[in-house]
């Protein structure tokens with residue numbers, strides 16, 4: 001394939017041009033990048049270094065690899081990189097005015113208000129609110145062969161979202177309708193055909209957005225009036241010290257976005273943890289012992305907010321799962337003014353992508369990157385400390401995930417309960433087929449053998 005430069009740097013600037021093998025205009029290497037992201041990232045890094053360009057999903061895209069480049073883009077000192085126009089290209093029509101799609105002053109304004117919905121007292125309340133749903137959901141699992149972890153966890157996190165996010169009682173049919181709309185809205189983001197053709201992803205996504213807007217708008221007056229311990233109520237009530245609040249439209253937009261942001265990401269994290277714990281039963285037993293020790297110590301099976309720091313094994317496994325499979329594989333930005341990145345010239349109008357998925361596998365930063373080794377996060381090793389952005393599954397800078405503590409709470413609460421109820425395994429040679437064409441997920445749903453534990457423990 002032919003090598004070419006993205007744009008000549010301004011004369012006398014001393015900057016280097018970005019080189020790459022862009023491929024056929026518009027299409028470029030899109031299919032290869034989506035199907036074999038690790039292989040392509042490695043090849044490009046070895047050929048061109050951390051900054052290279054190519055056509056990706058119809059856009060001139062600069063991919064920046066490694067933590068130094070990630071930091072420069074995400075910290076965004078010159079305000080040269082914008083979220084809105086970059087993310088909108090993928091999810092704009094479905095997640096219109098979600099906080100991640102806002103930029104600069106406006107983003108900061110919304111973020112300050114939203115922060116009130118993620119403070120400690122709120123988090124405590126969310127954690128309490130999700131506990132009964134976790135127990136109910138897990139008790140309904142049916143042990144046996146071919147239990148598909150991904151599908152069951154996805155259902156569980158959707159059901160929990162109804163309790164903790166919406167705080168609205170839904171009958172099964174209504175819950176399925178809303179859940180279905182979410183799934184369609186999320187899938188639409190990676191449609192190949194990016195205009196509405198009835199029956200195809202984009203069209204379904206647009207329809208789903210209307211369902212969700214109508215749903216939240218209908219419940220909003222009661223939430224404003226009655227409050228509650230859920231995120232919906234928290235967004236209705238959130239107010240900064242200087243009295244700024246969200247409008248009704250803001251609340252609807254942020255609810256739709258937050259549900260999306262929370263749902264697949266947590267599902268992928270739990271599924272990845274389940275996969276590695278099935279492949280490494282010694283780790284599964286270690287975590288189970290840790291969970292039962294906590295039960296013995298406190299005389300209760302549920303996890304509480306103040307217990308979170310005690311589950312150090314789960315914490316390390318969660319971090320390692322987020323390293324091995326970053327649920328948000330790539331963070332796109334649009335360059336809004338000519339800028340410089342690691343000495344390269346990047347012209348306005350370019351899309352820049354920071355890829356946590358492949359960055360987390362760079363041998364330059366992670367010894368034996370393909371190995372499942374949760375101890376790399378143990379206090380005496382802390383391999384993630386090699387660089388502030390070496391481990392960045394939650395992004396960084398102004399848009400750093402606002403729900404990261406929420407995610408930790410939910411993942412730990414669920415796994416703590418699963419470990420007390422079930423043991424799961426996969427055949428020794430099983431390797432999961434990871435689909436990376438959208439957010440990463442196992443193509444086969446991760447079928448395991450699920451056994452119920454003896455009650456006697």
Ligand code: HEM
Nearest residue numbers: 099100261262265266328331393394395399401402403407
């Ligand atoms: C393991 C689970 C999760 C992962 C890996 C994750 C990852 C991320 C990443 C990488 C970003 C930054 C995107 C960017 O810079 O372009 C982000 C933003 C965000 N996340 Fe999460 N997330 C997770 C769970 C959650 C949960 C549970 C919630 C809500 C309860 C949430 C809400 C958000 C919101 C609102 C933003 C946008 C923040 C902003 O733009 O200011 N996330 N997340």
